[in-house]
Amino acid sequence: MVVCKTPRLLIEPSLATGICPGCGYGIIKRLLAEVLEELVIDEEAIGVYGIGCTGYVTRHFDIDWLWAQHGRAPASATAIKRLQPEKIVITVQGDGDLCAIGCSEVIHAAVRNEKITVFFLNNGIYGMTGGQMAPTTLPDQITTTSPQGKSPELAGMPMKMTEMISVLPVAYVARGAIYNPAEIRKTKGYMKQALEAQVNNEGFSLVEILSPCPTNWHMTPVKAMERIKNKVVPYYPLGEMVTKGGES
Amino acid sequence: MAKVIMRGNQALAEAALRAGCRFFCGYPITPQSEIMEYLAARMPEVGGHFVQSESEVAAGSMLLGAATTGFRVMTGSSGTGFTLKQDAISWMASYDLPGVFVNVCRYGSGLGQSTKAGQDAYLQATKGGGQGCYRPLVYGPGSCQEMVDLMALTFEKAEQYRTPVILLSDGALGQMMEPVELPEYQEPDGDKPWALKGKGKGKGRRLISPQRTDPLYEQHLREKCAHIAATEQRWEAVQTEDAEVILVAYGISGRVCKEAVRVARAKGLKLGLIRPISLWPFPTKPFEQVVETAKGFLVVEMSALGQMTEDVALSVKCQKPVYLYPSGPTPPKGNVILQMVEDILQGKLKEVF
Structure with a gap:
């Protein structure tokens, strides 16, 4: 009986992933490999990834990849999909990349209803640069640029990009988490539906995934997962926000 | 082919199309807008793609993505808008990606003067306005006909040297009308060794700058630029x-x-x-x-x-x-x-x- 199998898209499993212990990106990377394999779309897939730790999701991941300018993956993906509509074009972006510097690009890709799929990995912090405050950082959260805790008065409340996009007539929008096996399974389902929306030519699809960053949250991996369940999810509720149920 | 009277910007746009360009993205800015207006109408007629981008910055990033498909691709701008595209030019240079950036130069720093032609984007164009060391080829046409003639050359050189190339026009040339002889249509061809097409039956490929992988990158860049400097002078x-x-x-x-x-x-x-x-x-x-x-x-x-x-x-x-x-x-x-x-x-x- 097979109890554990490495997806065939994750090559060189013995090499370093670059991912910190307890980071959620390893789980998300595996889910992405599984859904691309299960939908048998990896041969046509072109991934566009942002600046930051999302690059680790693409490491030793056997599809074609383009490393985009910071925040601009949806703009580059737009052109790739327009010129090659038969390809499956995805972006993998963190919350700093997508909500801050790339805010405009993702919104307008959604407005144009580009037939691309955005995977939005939200850990509420700038991980790669050492834990600075992001637009998704929760109130009172201590980061290197909010040393007294994030002040809603000065920095505003956390940005709800997924909700903002969900008011547009796009194909599929959902938010998932990965803090326990049940949520991991649900999130995988969202990712699959988002890609199916692209396969069926329905339009723009986006899945936000709440992910822990124990290193920059200064927590154990278990505490970081608990924090998502107890503190992050109440502000960022989980579930599907836009579905077209296969209609195009 | 018989001569036709065309405005400089439109002649340039038509020449790009005939050179096999099948993707144009841009943001409205005077005195460049006629290029995008013309191609908004013409691109669909030849099966090409036109995207009006949400910003100059996004247009640069769209061009970068478009260039990875292997097709001939172009964007255009002017003044402050062209400045916002410098990051994409630097990135495309770092990736060895070909693409054409048109600057219909307007006069001045900052907002400048949108209705005045200028030639003060010379340093930005020729010395590289973005980060790092790179040298896009830059052409400066002197008439509508030369604009047409240089267009195909611009795409050819971009592909030959795998670099962004800048066509430096100006508001006067872009707006003036002259008789031009247009070239025949070239067939678009996206089948290029640098193109990302999905891995198919092969192995996945990552487009990454050779400056991160090639230990001799600096030497190769110096040799490439020296070769271009020696062989590509036109006057x-x-x-x-x-x-x-x-x-x-x-x-x-x-x-x-x-x-x-x-x-x-x-x-x-x-x-x-x-x-x-x-x-x-x-x-x-x-x-x-x-x-x-x-x-x-x-x-x-x-x-x-x-x-x-x-x-x-x-x-x-x-x-x-x-x-x-x-x-x-x-x-x-x-x-x-x-x-x-x-x-x-x-x-x-x-x-x-």
Whole structure:
């Protein structure tokens, strides 16, 4: 009986992933490999990834990849999909990349209803640069640029990009988490539906995934997962926000 | 093919289409907008793609993505908008990705003057306005016909050297109407070795800058730039052999200077013109031939401070004086040029180098 199998898209499993212990990106990377394999779309897939730790999701991941300018993956993906509509074009972006510097690009890709799929990995912090405050950082959260805790008065409340996009007539929008096996399974389902929306030519699809960053949250991996369940999810509720149920 | 009357911007756009360009993205900005308006209508007719981007920055990133498909792709802008595209140019250079950036230059820093032509994007274009070391080829057409003729060359050179290439037009050339002869259509071809097409039955490929993977990247870049500098110089020389003073001007100013040479010669003044067509590489070769015989060089351009003067001084290795007529936001005047030439000959004009 097979109890554990490495997806065939994750090559060189013995090499370093670059991912910190307890980071959620390893789980998300595996889910992405599984859904691309299960939908048998990896041969046509072109991934566009942002600046930051999302690059680790693409490491030793056997599809074609383009490393985009910071925040601009949806703009580059737009052109790739327009010129090659038969390809499956995805972006993998963190919350700093997508909500801050790339805010405009993702919104307008959604407005144009580009037939691309955005995977939005939200850990509420700038991980790669050492834990600075992001637009998704929760109130009172201590980061290197909010040393007294994030002040809603000065920095505003956390940005709800997924909700903002969900008011547009796009194909599929959902938010998932990965803090326990049940949520991991649900999130995988969202990712699959988002890609199916692209396969069926329905339009723009986006899945936000709440992910822990124990290193920059200064927590154990278990505490970081608990924090998502107890503190992050109440502000960022989980579930599907836009579905077209296969209609195009 | 019979000649047709076309506005410069539209002639450029039609020539790009005929060179096989099948993707254009851009953001409205005067005096470039006619290029995007023309291609918004024409691209769908040939099965191509037009995207009006949400910003100049996004247009640059769209072009980067488009270039990864292997097709011929182009964007256009002007002034402040072109500045916002510098990051994409630097990134495409770092990826060895070909693509064409048109700058229909308007005058001035900051907002500038949208309805005034300018030639003060020369340094930004030729020295690289983005981060790091890279050198896009830059062409400066002097007429609508030359704009058409350079368009196909621009795409060819972009692919040959796998680099972004800049076509530096200006508001006057973009808006003027002239008879042009258009070339035949080239078939678009996205089947290129650098293109990302999905891995298919092969292995996944990552487009990553060779500066992160090639230990000899710097040497390869130096060799590539040296090769381009040696082999890709283009210019027009007008009566330079016996000239005592040689005008140096590109684009719209080059036209005025050509007429000034004609008038000067009729008066018995030994005036010549070197009109650079490639701005990078700067055409140093025509200067080698005349640096001994000419008494001085007068740079004529629509800027405030003079942007091409250093390149001219370096081309003559500072052996002869270089003078400047910076005409600002109005085209240079023939009578001013002739007066300055007489002043140079009488030793009354101060050189800048």
